[in-house]
Amino acid sequence: xxxxxxxxxxxxxxxxxxxxxxxRFAEEGAHVIVAGRTxxxxxxxxxxxxxxxxxxxxIQTDVSSSxxxxxxxxxxxxxxxRLDVLVNNAxxxxxxxxxxxxxxxxxGREFASGEPMRTRWNLTQEMPDDVWHRMIAVHLDGTFFCTxxxxxxxxxxxSGVIINVSSTAGLTGQEGAPHYSAAKAGMLGFTRxxxxxxxxxxxxxxxVCPGFVDTPMSEGYAPAFKRATMARIPLGxxxxxDEVAAAALFLAxxxxxxxxxxxxxxxxxxxxx
Ligand code: NAD
Numbered sequence: 001x002x003x004x005x006x007x008x009x010x011x012x013x014x015x016x017x018x019x020x021x022x023x024r025f026a027e028e029g030a031h032v033i034v035a036g037r038t039x040x041x042x043x044x045x046x047x048x049x050x051x052x053x054x055x056x057x058x059i060q061t062d063v064s065s066s067x068x069x070x071x072x073x074x075x076x077x078x079x080x081x082r083l084d085v086l087v088n089n090a091x092x093x094x095x096x097x098x099x100x101x102x103x104x105x106x107x108g109r110e111f112a113s114g115e116p117m118r119t120r121w122n123l124t125q126e127m128p129d130d131v132w133h134r135m136i137a138v139h140l141d142g143t144f145f146c147t148x149x150x151x152x153x154x155x156x157x158x159s160g161v162i163i164n165v166s167s168t169a170g171l172t173g174q175e176g177a178p179h180y181s182a183a184k185a186g187m188l189g190f191t192r193x194x195x196x197x198x199x200x201x202x203x204x205x206x207x208v209c210p211g212f213v214d215t216p217m218s219e220g221y222a223p224a225f226k227r228a229t230m231a232r233i234p235l236g237x238x239x240x241x242d243e244v245a246a247a248a249l250f251l252a253x254x255x256x257x258x259x260x261x262x263x264x265x266x267x268x269x270x271x272x273x
Contacts, residue, residue: 014041195261211267
């Protein structure tokens with residue numbers, strides 16, 4: 001019971017990594033609030049959490065809207081009066097898998113045939129403003145809006161833990177995803193700065209940087225891309241949402257009590273620094 005009676009909030013808790021974190025936190029005795037855009041998915045997670053002694057609930061929110069985030073925290077304050085753990089997990093992935101897969105496959109064919117690589121990404125020069133802004137809004141604005149509200153609750157008790165779900169894309173850059181990589185790297189800078197700011201109030205903030213993980217977000221990758229990435233992963237496979245949840249639990253619990261401003265990267269060895 002590593003999170004006994006702690007009030008925890010997981011954004012994007014309706015699927016994938018967020019759902020796995022919510023399940024893990026509930027098993028460890030936490031009160032669990034899952035937040036996200038789609039009520040049906042959130043209710044599904046709440047049902048999977050079962051009916052323990054602690055509370056489980058869902059709040060519909062769009063993390064990219066400060067008004068929506070503020071309304072969510074008002075509700076949390078009213079229902080629970082405190083927040084012990086925030087996981088900024090909500091996120092979006094590549095918007096145009098068709099183009100991504102086409103480019104990866106064409107480059108793979110050129111590479112295998114030994115011909116000069118003629119297929120270019122051209123993503124950055126062709127990216128419309130709205131695609132860039134949406135990516136930054138969900139990951140970076142969302143992390144800021146939720147962290148700002150969470151700190152207002154956590155500084156009342158002078159305790160708390162925040163975990164930002166970044167990515168290896170934020171550490172190394174991911175081809176085909178400049179906006180995603182920028183957003184995830186931004187989350188790491190934010191994590192480090194806020195860690196310094198709030199450490200004296202006994203609040204820890206860390207990041208988790210997963211590598212490739214099987215979730216609904218990664219379903220659009222072509223099998224050829226999946227095989228190519230597996231060949232680059234020393235452990236020879238993609239990760240599971242449960243393996244990311246284990247890292248989040250470590251940081252959220254007292255086991256991670258001397259960690260702040262850090263990033264833990266469950267990535268099978270694809271990035272070793
Ligand atoms: P997912 O699509 O299953 O989960 C993302 C969740 O965030 C969804 O439930 C979605 O509804 C929610 N969401 C999206 N926009 C939102 C918004 N504006 N407001 C509230 N909720 C919103 O994908 P996942 O793989 O579980 O992703 C979880 C996190 O892990 C993301 O931040 C993602 O970038 C990160 N990540 C994923 C991988 C991977 O390979 N799957 C790797 C590294 C990092």
